[in-house]
Amino acid sequence: MVNSRQLLILILCLMLGLGSSVAMAREQVATLRIGLTPVFLDNKLSILRIWQRYLETRLQRRVEFVQRQTYREITDLLLAGDINSAWICGFPFVRYANQFTLLAVPLYRGQPLYQSYLIVPATDGSTRDIADLQDKVFAYSDPDSNSGYLVPRVGLQRMGYDPDTFFARTFFAWAHYDVVIAVAEGVAQGGAVDGYVWDTLRQLHPEITQRTRIVNKSRKFGFPPLVVNKTLPDEDVRLLRHVMLRMKDEPDGVLLLRELNLDGFVSATPELYEGIRENVIYMKQAELDVRQNQLTIQDTY
Amino acid sequence: MLGRISLRYKIPINLSLAILLTAIVIGTVLIWRSYEEVRNDLFRSSVELGTVLSRTLVAPLKHDDVWQAYQILRSAGFRIYIVLDEQRRIFISNDPTQYPMLSELRTLGPEYSALQAKIENHASLTPFLHERAKDERLYVVIPVIDDGIQIANVIIGYPRTIYWPHLLNIAERVGLTSLIVMLFLIPIGWWVGNRTVDPLVQLSQVMSRVGSEQLEDINYKPLNRDDEIGQLGRSFDAMIGELKEKQNLEGQVIVSERLAAIGRLAAGIAHEINNPLGGMMNAINTYRRFGRSDRETESTMFLLERGLKQIHETVSALLVEARQESHDLTPEDIEDVRLLVQSDAQKKGLQLVWNNKLDRPLSLPSTPVRQVLMNLSLNAVQAAEQAGQVTLSVARIDGLLEIRVSNDGATVSNEEIGHLFEPFVHNRPGGTGLGLWITYQIVQQFGGDIFVHSEHGTTSFMVHLPLELAA
Numbered sequence: 001m002v003n004s005r006q007l008l009i010l011i012l013c014l015m016l017g018l019g020s021s022v023a024m025a026r027e028q029v030a031t032l033r034i035g036l037t038p039v040f041l042d043n044k045l046s047i048l049r050i051w052q053r054y055l056e057t058r059l060q061r062r063v064e065f066v067q068r069q070t071y072r073e074i075t076d077l078l079l080a081g082d083i084n085s086a087w088i089c090g091f092p093f094v095r096y097a098n099q100f101t102l103l104a105v106p107l108y109r110g111q112p113l114y115q116s117y118l119i120v121p122a123t124d125g126s127t128r129d130i131a132d133l134q135d136k137v138f139a140y141s142d143p144d145s146n147s148g149y150l151v152p153r154v155g156l157q158r159m160g161y162d163p164d165t166f167f168a169r170t171f172f173a174w175a176h177y178d179v180v181i182a183v184a185e186g187v188a189q190g191g192a193v194d195g196y197v198w199d200t201l202r203q204l205h206p207e208i209t210q211r212t213r214i215v216n217k218s219r220k221f222g223f224p225p226l227v228v229n230k231t232l233p234d235e236d237v238r239l240l241r242h243v244m245l246r247m248k249d250e251p252d253g254v255l256l257l258r259e260l261n262l263d264g265f266v267s268a269t270p271e272l273y274e275g276i277r278e279n280v281i282y283m284k285q286a287e288l289d290v291r292q293n294q295l296t297i298q299d300t301y
Numbered sequence: 302m303l304g305r306i307s308l309r310y311k312i313p314i315n316l317s318l319a320i321l322l323t324a325i326v327i328g329t330v331l332i333w334r335s336y337e338e339v340r341n342d343l344f345r346s347s348v349e350l351g352t353v354l355s356r357t358l359v360a361p362l363k364h365d366d367v368w369q370a371y372q373i374l375r376s377a378g379f380r381i382y383i384v385l386d387e388q389r390r391i392f393i394s395n396d397p398t399q400y401p402m403l404s405e406l407r408t409l410g411p412e413y414s415a416l417q418a419k420i421e422n423h424a425s426l427t428p429f430l431h432e433r434a435k436d437e438r439l440y441v442v443i444p445v446i447d448d449g450i451q452i453a454n455v456i457i458g459y460p461r462t463i464y465w466p467h468l469l470n471i472a473e474r475v476g477l478t479s480l481i482v483m484l485f486l487i488p489i490g491w492w493v494g495n496r497t498v499d500p501l502v503q504l505s506q507v508m509s510r511v512g513s514e515q516l517e518d519i520n521y522k523p524l525n526r527d528d529e530i531g532q533l534g535r536s537f538d539a540m541i542g543e544l545k546e547k548q549n550l551e552g553q554v555i556v557s558e559r560l561a562a563i564g565r566l567a568a569g570i571a572h573e574i575n576n577p578l579g580g581m582m583n584a585i586n587t588y589r590r591f592g593r594s595d596r597e598t599e600s601t602m603f604l605l606e607r608g609l610k611q612i613h614e615t616v617s618a619l620l621v622e623a624r625q626e627s628h629d630l631t632p633e634d635i636e637d638v639r640l641l642v643q644s645d646a647q648k649k650g651l652q653l654v655w656n657n658k659l660d661r662p663l664s665l666p667s668t669p670v671r672q673v674l675m676n677l678s679l680n681a682v683q684a685a686e687q688a689g690q691v692t693l694s695v696a697r698i699d700g701l702l703e704i705r706v707s708n709d710g711a712t713v714s715n716e717e718i719g720h721l722f723e724p725f726v727h728n729r730p731g732g733t734g735l736g737l738w739i740t741y742q743i744v745q746q747f748g749g750d751i752f753v754h755s756e757h758g759t760t761s762f763m764v765h766l767p768l769e770l771a772a
Contacts, residue, residue, distance in 0.1 A: 123398070137402045139368070168403055171367040178368065186398035187371050 031062045032240070035074040035086030038141070038175035039224035040260060041200055042067060047259045054256055058243040069174050071144035078229050085228045085240065090276045091146040093225055097270055100227040103237065104244040104265035105272065108196050108223055112268055115195035116147030116218040119183050122211050127190070129215065130155055138167040139188035141179045146276050148176055151218045152192040154279045157286040164290075177201065184211035196223070200261040222272035226265070241267065309502060312494035317487050324479030328472065335471045339464055340430070344441055348428045351443030351455045358384060358455065359447045367393050367402065381438065381458035384445075389417065392453060412436045416456070426451055437461065500530045504537060516545045556719050560741060563723060571620040574612065581609055618735050619724060621742035627668035630702075632659040634667045635674065635695050642678040651685050656694035663702060663768060669743045670702070670766070676736040677706040677762050684710035684760065700768050701749075707761035718753050740764075 032055070036042050048065055055063040066083050068074050075092045077083045078100065085103060093100055105112040120127045127133060130152060141148025153163040171188070173179045176197035183191040195217060202209040226244065228237050247253035248264030257264060306314075354373065361370040362384070374382040374395040383400050386392040394400035400409065406417040412433075419431050420442055432439035438458040445453040507521045519541060523534035585606050594602075635657045646653045674695070681691045685708040694705045713721070720726055722741035725734035744751045749766040 121398075137367075169367065171365075173368045182368065182371070185375075186396075187367070187393070187402070188397075 031064050032059060032085065032236075033064050033066055033083040035066045035068070035077055035083040035088070037068075037071050037074050037086070037088055037224075038177065039087060039089055039145075039194065039197075041177060041197060041204070042175075043177065044259075047256070050256055050259070054247075054252060055243065059239060071142045075144065078227070081229060081231045083229075084232045084236075085226060087224060087226050089142075089145050089147075089224045090222045090273045091150050091280065092144050093227055093270075094273050094277045094280055097273075100229055101237065102268055102270060103226040103228050103241050105225045105268040106223050106260075107248075107263040107266055108261075110263055111220070112223045112266055112272060113220040114147065114223045115220055116151035117193050117195045117198050118152065118190065118215040118217075119180065119193055119198070119212040120190050120215055121183055121186055122213050123186075124189065124213065127215050130190070131159055131161070133190040134161075134166055135168045136189035137187070138170045139173050139179045139182040139191035140170055141176050141191075141193065142172060142174055145176075145194070146221055146224075146279070147194040147218070148179060148192045150276065150279050150283060151221075154283050154286075155218070157283060162290050180208055180212060184208055190215075194224075196261070203261065219275065221275045222268070225268065225273075307502075308498045309495060312498055313487070313491040316490035316494060317483070320483055320486050320490065321479075324475075324483065328475035328479065331475050332468055332471050336464060336468060339467050340432075343439075343459065343463070344428075344430045347430075347441035347457045347459075348443060351428060351441060351457055354382070355443055355445035355453070355455050358445055358453065362386070362392065362445065362453050363447070371395070371397075379460060379463070381456075383456040383458065385420070385454040385456065387452055389420065389454070412438070416440055416442075420454060420456075432461070439463075497530075500524055500534065504530075504534055508537065511541070511544075516541065516548055552715075552719070556722075560722050561745075564742060564745070567619040567724060571616040574616050575620075578609060578613055578616070582606070582613075585609070618733070618739065621739050621746070627666045629662045630659075630665045630667040630670050631662045632657060634671055635659060638671055638674045638678060639693075641675065642682060645679065645682050646691060649682060649685065650688040651682060652688075652690045653682075654690065654692040656692070656696070658694065658696040663697065665702060665747075665766060665768065669747070673740050673743050673764060674704060676740045677704065677764070680736055681706045681708040681710075681760075681762075684708045686710055697768070702764075702766040702768060704764040704766075705761060707759055709758055710760060712758055713753070713755040713760050718755065721753060722751075 034055075036048075042048070052063050052065060066074070066077065068077070071089055071092055074083070074086050074088060075096065078086045078088070079096065088100075093102075108114055118130055120133070138152075140152070143149050156163045156166055171182075173182050173191070176194040179188075179191040179193045180198060180201055182188045183193075198209060198212075198214070228240070232240070244265040245267060247257060357373055358370055361367070361373070370384060370393045374384070374393065376395075381394065381396060381400075383394040383406075384392040385406070390403050390405055391400050393402060406413040406420075415433060415436075416431055419429075423429055423442070426444050426446060428441060428443040430439065430441050437460065439461050440459075441457045443455045443457070444451045445455055504521070507519060510519055521534070521538055521541060523538045524531050585602055589602065592598075639653075639655050639657070643653065674693075678691070678693055681693070685691050689709040691708045692706070694703075696703050722737050724738040726737070741751060744764055744766065747766050749764060751765075752763040754761050754763070
């Protein structure tokens with residue numbers, strides 16, 4: 001027989017056990033790890049804090065932003081499942097389209113699109129095209145960047161140049177911001193940069209951007225998307241996507257978007273990145289041709 | 302021009318110039334030393350900085366990571382960093398517009414050609430400083446070494462003006478210190494200069510008066526010091542003394558020569574007069590003995606005889622004959638003269654101080670000596686002021702008889718002294734004008750000397766008579 005006292009203890013135990021299991025459950029789903037790459041001005045910590053709090057409030061779970069120097073590291077973390085989501089460039093998304101799911105795409109100037117800018121130092125008044133930069137020093141942003149690597153290389157290949165020998169020297173600045181700095185300060189005589197980053201930088205630090213000159217702008221490509229991997233349950237993905245898409249409708253979301261110089265987030269299909277995919281295919285083919293040429297030359301001798 | 306400036310100014314000016322020169326020399330040395338120190342410090346700190354840099358640059362150099370290397374070197378302030386790769390091309394610099402990537406230093410102008418040549422000729426793996434006066438910058442070159450192999454060079458360039466603030470600061474301090482020291486030293490220099498020169502200036506002023514002024518008026522008191530100026534002063538003083546003595550002697554010689562000439566003239570005339578005079582006297586005696594005499598002739602003869610006697614007396618007085626036979630001079634002879642003078646002295650109410658220091662007879666004829674004493678004493682009594690003082694002393698000193706007679710009458714001028722011993726010179730009414738002439742002649746005949754000194758209301762006569770010669 002169970003007396004009232006024992007019953008009370010039992011209830012208490014159940015409550016405690018239940019409480020602890022709830023706490024455990026919260027602990028398990030607690031942290032949503034989102035990787036960030038320099039596809040935007042990721043060096044503004046204050047915005048990241050606001051954004052983090054914004055997401056934590058909406059998702060009712062802890063959110064952690066993970067930053068690395070290169071796109072590659074974030075892509076690897078996402079592939080390995082160490083992070084759940086990431087804001088990556090369209091180039092790695094195209095490469096791993098079967099492993100990543102599109103979560104949301106930023107809206108920039110009303111479109112989920114952006115351009116790559118070819119910039120030179122403001123003191124250079126003569127350069128009209130990337131072809132004018134032969135035997136100069138050129139700054140790429142990241143080997144996994146569309147706007148900062150793929151676009152200028154494919155551009156050269158389409159003109160019939162081998163990008164590996166076209167410039168006297170190239171280097172990676174690893175961030176679009178640093179590409180602008182490198183060109184502004186004359187380290188490089190040319191650079192390829194994310195147009196959205198350059199435009200945003202011009203609003204925040206015109207003294208930097210006015211030391212550079214945009215030679216030309218590429219055609220429009222799909223804006224670097226937010227993606228998730230398979231680690232996240234569908235309902236979490238849905239909730240996260242819902243929060244992201246609703247951002248432009250929330251007053252604090254609007255403030256945050258203004259800080260990010262974006263108009264909002266929208267959902268999109270992988271077809272948005274068709275342009276990038278075409279470029280990737282073109283580049284691989286061109287590289288293959290070059291290698292074959294070299295092999296042929298070697299065979300001849 | 303410079304020779305005409307007085308030593309009074311020249312010495313302090315030279316002293317000031319010496320101080321200034323010393324300050325400049327010390328200042329230059331100090332500035333040079335601190336320049337070297339700053340240079341060494343700069344080199345040391347550059348090598349430290351460069352060593353740290355070269356360690357961090359190894360990885361970017363090996364990985365060809367220009368951007369990382371640039372980020373290490375960015376914002377170096379006034380410094381210039383240039384990293385040369387193994388081919389000595391610019392790998393990266395913190396001012397890529399000035400030092401473009403991949404270019405060679407020699408293409409950047411002569412300053413950098415020289416730097417490149419220096420780097421190529423520098424065999425060892427040690428840092429070194431490259432500085433040339435005409436360059437805009439100085440450079441410290443530090444090799445980047447990985448595993449014992451040089452893979453690059455780090456060049457740190459500084460504007461050469463980096464020294465200036467420090468050197469100016471030192472110069473300012475040295476200048477200020479020198480100024481303060483000079484503010485103290487220059488017045489001291491003036492004082493010392495004046496102190497040194499003052500005796501010389503005094504001496505030169507006194508010297509310039511020699512020749513244009515009477516020697517008696519030139520009085521120089523030599524300084525009591527043993528240096529050259531003291532010696533010069535003493536020599537000058539001695540010279541003035543000797544000049545005075547010489548002038549004195551010359552005066553005395555002139556006087557005694559004149560007196561001797563007068564003496565000879567007088568003696569000659571006296572002899573020439575005495576001969577006919579003796580004849581005339583004999584004629585009168587003969588006439589008186591044998592001639593008839595009436596009253597009128599008698600009175601005429603008397604007149605003639607009296608006139609001739611007066612002529613004889615006068616001539617005899619001129620013809621002083623000292624070597625008359627007489628006994629040796631005794632102390633009592635002197636006392637006799639005192640008695641004779643005493644009454645005249647009492648009449649004038651004079652105080653007669655009589656110092657007779659003789660204690661035994663001297664081998665001098667008493668009569669002429671007594672006459673000398675008599676003449677001088679009576680003269681002194683005559684010359685003395687009413688109720689004044691006459692002092693006489695007689696003493697034997699080193700083979701001499703010394704007679705000193707002095708009175709407190711009116712001072713006799715040098716001009717008057719020159720003619721004092723000439724015959725018929727009257728300084729007072731009633732005298733014959735022959736007293737001092739006779740005295741002088743006696744002293745001369747004894748081979749002695751007579752000195753007159755008249756000053757400050759005291760006139761003294763001093764007579765020296767040699768005892769040997771007289772014997």
